[in-house]
Amino acid sequence: MKENVGNDDQMLRSLIGPAMLLIGYTLFGGYRGRLKGLLTMMAGTAVTGSAITRVCPLHAYCGRDTRSPAEKNRDHDTLAPAADI
Numbered sequence: 001m002k003e004n005v006g007n008d009d010q011m012l013r014s015l016i017g018p019a020m021l022l023i024g025y026t027l028f029g030g031y032r033g034r035l036k037g038l039l040t041m042m043a044g045t046a047v048t049g050s051a052i053t054r055v056c057p058l059h060a061y062c063g064r065d066t067r068s069p070a071e072k073n074r075d076h077d078t079l080a081p082a083a084d085i
Contacts, residue, residue, distance in 0.1 A: 001057070001060060004064065004065045005066055013047050017044050019044070020040055021044035
C-alpha cells in the first residue's frame with residue numbers, strides 16, 4: 001500500500017495509539033479479558049501500527065491522504081529511477 005498518513009497525523013497516532021493500549025489494559029479491564037478492554041487494545045494496536053508504517057487502510061478506502069504537498073513530492077523524488085552512469 002501507498003503511504004497516506006502525514007507528519008501531523010502520524011504524531012497524533014503515535015500518541016493516541018499507545019494511550020488506547022494503556023487505557024484498554026488498565027481502565028477497561030483488558031488484562032482480565034473483558035471485551036471492552038480487548039477491543040480498545042486492538043484499536044490502539046491498529047492506530048499505533050498505522051503511525052509506524054504511515055499507511056492507514058481506512059484512509060485508503062475513503063480516498064484520503066493527510067500528507068502535505070511537500071511530503072508527497074518527497075516520496076515522489078525518492079521513488080524516481082536512478083540515472084544511468
